[in-house]
Amino acid sequence: MSHEASLRYRHLGIDTAHEYVVYMNAGCHICRAEGFAAQTRLEVHGNERSLIATLNTVHSSLLGIDEASLSVSAQQALGVQAGDALRFSHVPVLVSESDLRAKIYGQRLDATQLAGIVADTVNGRLSDLHLAAFVTACAGDRLDIAETVALTRAMVGAGARLSWQREPVVDKHCVGGLPGNRTTPIVVAIVTAAGLTMPKTSSRAITSPAGTADTMEVLAPVDLDLAAIRRVVEQTGGCVVWGGGMQLSPADDILIRIERPLNLDSDGQLVASILSKKISAGSQRVLIDLPVGPTAKVRSSEVAERLAQRLQQVGATLGLAVDSIITDGTQPIGCGIGPALEARDLLRVLQNQADAPADLRERALLLAGRVLEMGGACAPGEGRLRARALLDSGLAWQQFQAICAAQGGLRDVPHAPLTELIVAPHAGSVRQIDNRVLARIAKLAGAPASAAAGVDLHVKLGQPVEAGQPLYTLHAEAPGELRYAARYASEHGGVIEIAHD
Numbered sequence: 001m002s003h004e005a006s007l008r009y010r011h012l013g014i015d016t017a018h019e020y021v022v023y024m025n026a027g028c029h030i031c032r033a034e035g036f037a038a039q040t041r042l043e044v045h046g047n048e049r050s051l052i053a054t055l056n057t058v059h060s061s062l063l064g065i066d067e068a069s070l071s072v073s074a075q076q077a078l079g080v081q082a083g084d085a086l087r088f089s090h091v092p093v094l095v096s097e098s099d100l101r102a103k104i105y106g107q108r109l110d111a112t113q114l115a116g117i118v119a120d121t122v123n124g125r126l127s128d129l130h131l132a133a134f135v136t137a138c139a140g141d142r143l144d145i146a147e148t149v150a151l152t153r154a155m156v157g158a159g160a161r162l163s164w165q166r167e168p169v170v171d172k173h174c175v176g177g178l179p180g181n182r183t184t185p186i187v188v189a190i191v192t193a194a195g196l197t198m199p200k201t202s203s204r205a206i207t208s209p210a211g212t213a214d215t216m217e218v219l220a221p222v223d224l225d226l227a228a229i230r231r232v233v234e235q236t237g238g239c240v241v242w243g244g245g246m247q248l249s250p251a252d253d254i255l256i257r258i259e260r261p262l263n264l265d266s267d268g269q270l271v272a273s274i275l276s277k278k279i280s281a282g283s284q285r286v287l288i289d290l291p292v293g294p295t296a297k298v299r300s301s302e303v304a305e306r307l308a309q310r311l312q313q314v315g316a317t318l319g320l321a322v323d324s325i326i327t328d329g330t331q332p333i334g335c336g337i338g339p340a341l342e343a344r345d346l347l348r349v350l351q352n353q354a355d356a357p358a359d360l361r362e363r364a365l366l367l368a369g370r371v372l373e374m375g376g377a378c379a380p381g382e383g384r385l386r387a388r389a390l391l392d393s394g395l396a397w398q399q400f401q402a403i404c405a406a407q408g409g410l411r412d413v414p415h416a417p418l419t420e421l422i423v424a425p426h427a428g429s430v431r432q433i434d435n436r437v438l439a440r441i442a443k444l445a446g447a448p449a450s451a452a453a454g455v456d457l458h459v460k461l462g463q464p465v466e467a468g469q470p471l472y473t474l475h476a477e478a479p480g481e482l483r484y485a486a487r488y489a490s491e492h493g494g495v496i497e498i499a500h501d
Helices: 029-034 072-078 095-104 111-122 128-138 145-157 184-193 212-219 226-236 250-262 267-280 301-317 339-350 358-374 383-392 395-407 435-444 479-491
Strands: 006-009 021-025 041-046 049-058 067-070 085-090 170-174 198-202 238-242 285-292 321-328 418-423 428-433 454-457 470-476 496-499
Touching: 021 029, 029 085, 041 072, 049 072, 067 072, 067 085, 095 111, 095 128, 111 145, 111 250, 128 250, 128 267, 145 250, 145 267, 145 301, 170 184, 170 198, 170 267, 170 358, 184 198, 184 212, 184 238, 184 339, 184 358, 184 383, 184 395, 198 212, 212 238, 212 339, 226 238, 226 395, 238 395, 250 267, 267 285, 267 301, 285 301, 285 358, 301 321, 321 358, 339 358, 339 395, 339 454, 358 383, 383 395, 418 479, 435 454, 435 479, 470 479
Parallel strands: 006 067, 021 049, 170 285, 198 238, 285 321
Antiparallel strands: 006 085, 021 067, 041 049, 041 085, 418 470, 428 496, 454 470
């Protein structure tokens, strides 16, 4: 397409999150000449860069016939400014689209086909609709071991990869679905206090009230570049940082964004997601925590055992030693749900305070003990005792302070200005706690965007309660968010089920 067949960029500031969208007046000469219509996929050229975007047409004076606009993400990717020329062309035929259709019809994909799909995913050539179809085609158990290995390898190859001059490099990962299960900073402190190397790259919340990076950011900076991370690890042996800015397995971040709204489970994609991130981060030995419960991500021990076997098998094929541990996922771990409240809990554990949540402490000791054994820091079967000694002596707390100082300094935990108490409607004992609904309440209160917001849980399963006894406290930074959370809580009184004695 010639220079004359171009449109001037006009900034409208429309945020479509990650999706690249281009906007044109439906009557412009390019739409007419090229036969472009709403939802057409176009290749957009500008500022000596290009990307593929979905066309939305405007039937008003919002855009002139000689103008085009881009979604915020697309504008930032191209780096164009108001008045710059944008040129457009049809998207070339993608081999990955044909391979994707083959998977939809139940065919196995080889390593080359999966690598092509991953490359086009990362480069923005496949639309969210294509990716939703791919995720759906892989749901359930539709990826075999060979495909899972190939997908994992392709996801690693499509991004950056870290390497370390120390070994062994250990790591842990929790499959998720359990509010408040913020063991990672405690485990990193214990494990690195024992002399092992644990450069932990963590995620922010996607659909939960807090990710590990969100909680750690309450206490210290987490958005560090690679040079800063290497300096922290060299000084302390470990770190707890946000991994989103380092392009480690970027295809994983994209696929997770597609999977979440669909709420589809796929063993193969879950394994590829976890292991691609660990391999990209330079890990050599990894412990996977698999909480099992009716409202956790993994619902049964049978599913957990199958998942553990696949994790170990795929990891071994790719040179990664993987061990898994099945844990109790029937209720939240700790008391706090939300970045600041979870940070408060883990500090209480590290500081050996009397009011530290016992379940968070014991879960962290269990996991840290297994990592110590995997890393050769103690004999098999002695890991938990070694972890307890490091925690009880205060060495883990000293180590955590050193890590925070190296990352930019230990911060004070903020407190929410607004709270509301939710009490038991009648006497009895706690029979069930719905992890998902409780997490939803914490999000409505403002977590994780409002760091001090969330839920402070006051009861555990099996605990006897009296009528009017506190069950949990809502924490919020804004009156509107407190009202939303309180209203939702009142409509879901069964989130904590009290059985009559």
